[in-house]
Structures are given as C-alpha cells and as structure tokens.
Amino acid sequence: MGATRTFLEELLAGNQRHVESLPEDYFSEVQTGQHPDTVAICCSDSRVPQEHMWGVDHPGVVFTPSNIGNQVWDDDDGERIVDGGVLYPIHHTDTDVAAVVGHTGCGAVTAAYRAATGGELPGPQGVDKWVEMLVPVVEKAIESDLIDRETDETTVINQLVEYNVDHQAEFLRESADVPDDVDVYGFVYDFQGVYGNEFGRAYLVNVNGETDSGAIAELLPDEFATATQSILY
Template sequence: MSKKINDPEYFKKLSLGQKPDYLWIGCSDSRVPANEVTNTESGEMFVHRNIANLVVHTDLNLLSVLEYAVNVLGVKHVIVCGHYGCGGVRASMGNDMHGFVDNWLRNIKDVYHENMKELEAIPDFDKRADRLTELNVIEQVRNLAKTGIVQNAWKTRELHLHGWVYGINSGLITDLSVIHDGSEDIDPIYRFKI
C-alpha cells in the first residue's frame, strides 16, 4: 500500500510493461533479494535465482530466462551474484549427504576440485568458503559466456557479463572484475557452429 501512497500512478506505470537493462542470476537465499541489494525498483531488473547462483547448461529454467532476457527484453548486462556465507557453497565443501540437492552441488564440487591447490592452502574454513564462493561466481560467468544465447547476442550487439559477490554481513558488493563483453577469446571448444 505504501507504493500507492507514495506514487498514486505506481501500479499503472508498472502494468505498462518492463524494459530492464539487467538480468540478475543470484542465489535463492532469502537474505539476498536482488532489488534490495542493488537498490533498484520493480521492473528495473529481471531476476533468476537458484541454489548457489549456478549457470548449468542443462538447466532449462535458467536457459529460458536467459533467452527471454537477452532476446526479448534486450538486457544489456547479465550479473551473476553470489554471496559470502552461502549454504550451498558450504555444503558442497563436505562429504555429508543432503538429498536431491547433492546432484546440484556437484557443480560446485567440480569448481572446488579444479581449484583444490589454491583452496587447500587456506586453513580457515570460512575464508576458504568465501574464496570458493568467488571462484564459483567466476566459473558461472564463464559458463554464461559459453552459451549459444550469449554468443549469438555478441554477434549483433553489446552484452556485458559481470561477476559479483554480496557481503551479507556488510551490505557491500565485491566486483570480481570478470567482465565479459564478447571481445575476449573463449576456448574454441566452447564455440557453437551456428
């Protein structure tokens, strides 16, 4: 009700459609709502959330959201945003069984395995989990860059990919400087022949 009190035309304007510049791929964690983290209004950001903000090439939900955001809405930026203290990342670091989610967490375990030397050199579990959170975001941005949706967009227009980590305890966003705009070389094995 406060929205209508502050702006009597708010819902009328909202109903006219959306034209966001951003797609947010974030964690399902209830403490990390995209609009509050970025201080954006409804309609300014298209949002997809899943456990540990993964970009998995077999996830038809994510790919459908990505295709709609890029090809229909024409977003200019895709942000993968993880967060420190992520339960999915922390769960992936152990050998406990959690049920069906273990299949999903396998993706993060692969990131851990690929970066094991660096991660095992960090003795503090919390700091190691924070670094795995960062490495996971970097890997998910790479996964985005490998999709046919993003590669096709890069042939005709600018589209920027970003990797961020949100600090729940500080409210600050760390930009991991993993910006992709299509000008970087991607390993040819991941390029699609269209």
C-alpha cells in the same frame, strides 16, 4: 496452524503496507511490457535482497532469477545449458547486462565443498541436484592454486564463492546463446565483513572476464574504488 496463521496474517499485512506505499503510477510504465537493464542471477537466500541491494525503488529495472548457488546453467539430459531465467530477458526484453551475484557464507558452496571432500549430500533430491552441479566447480577450484586449503573452512568457502562467481560468468561469456555484446559482471554480496567493513556491499570481482581488482578499479569512478576487492587473486 496458529503460528502459521499468525505469519500468514503478517504477510498479508506487509503486502497491504506495500500497496499503500506505492505511488498511483508505480506500474504505469511496465504494465504491458518490460525492458530491464540487467538480469541478476543470485543465490536463493533470504539474506540476499535482490532489488533492495541495488537501491532499486521501481519495477522493471532488474530481472531477478535465483537458484541454489547462483548457477547460470541447468541440466538438459546431461548437457549444461544456460538457464532460461537468464536467457529470457536477454532474448526477449532487450536486456544487455548479466550479473552473477554470489554471497559470503554460501550454504550451497559449503555443501558442494563438503561433498567434494568426502562428505554426504545434504538432501533432499531437489536440493542435491543443484549441489551436485556445483561439485565439479569446487573440484576444479581445489585443483587450482587459488584456494588456500591450509586455512580455516570459512575462508576456503568464501574463496570458493568468488571462484564460483567467476566460473559462472565464464560459462555465460562462452555460451553461444549469449550474444557477444552482452556485458557479464560478477559480484559477491558481503553481509559478513569478509571483503571489508561495509556490510551489504556488492563487491565487483569480474568484468567481462577481467578479475584483477586493480584493473577493474581503473574502469570505475574513484567513488567506487573500495567496491572492487578480491580474496581470490
């Protein structure tokens, strides 16, 4: 209990610093409601700081659901439906942008790849459920000509990460529960230097179904030209 108690105290001390750092009116505009600009579905991972990665320093801007493998869906008695954490802000807080955010070196994608290629699921069942939902995505990717299985596993995993982001974004765009006027973007958060040498960069890999990095770059100001890399196409 000693080590646990020490960390508990660290959490409380950290929250105290947070409280003391906030301006007096920090929550004034969102205390009775929220209208976030975007909902960003990220992978559950301690290395992916959801709000901090966008430079957000005030509440109410980004609605931040997350799960294993940044999956936009859930299983409802055998049917895949858009996850409520994504749909809630779209239907109830006037949010009209959805971002799917994967990350380099994703453990969920790694587990799904190994399961798809004859390995065991990692366990326990609460984890396996989400990994199993990723397996068909990985299998589809492997069957395509986009994944270079002749290279090392690390490269394959990162290609699958980007493929999964595209696949999740496509599911959102095709869902009847997501209005046509909602923009859907796909990003890969890179803290390993896979896409370039800017660690922590969220590389834009999909804009409403467009995956060509050159075409995406043309949609953006020149200052963001280096943020549109792809390792898949």
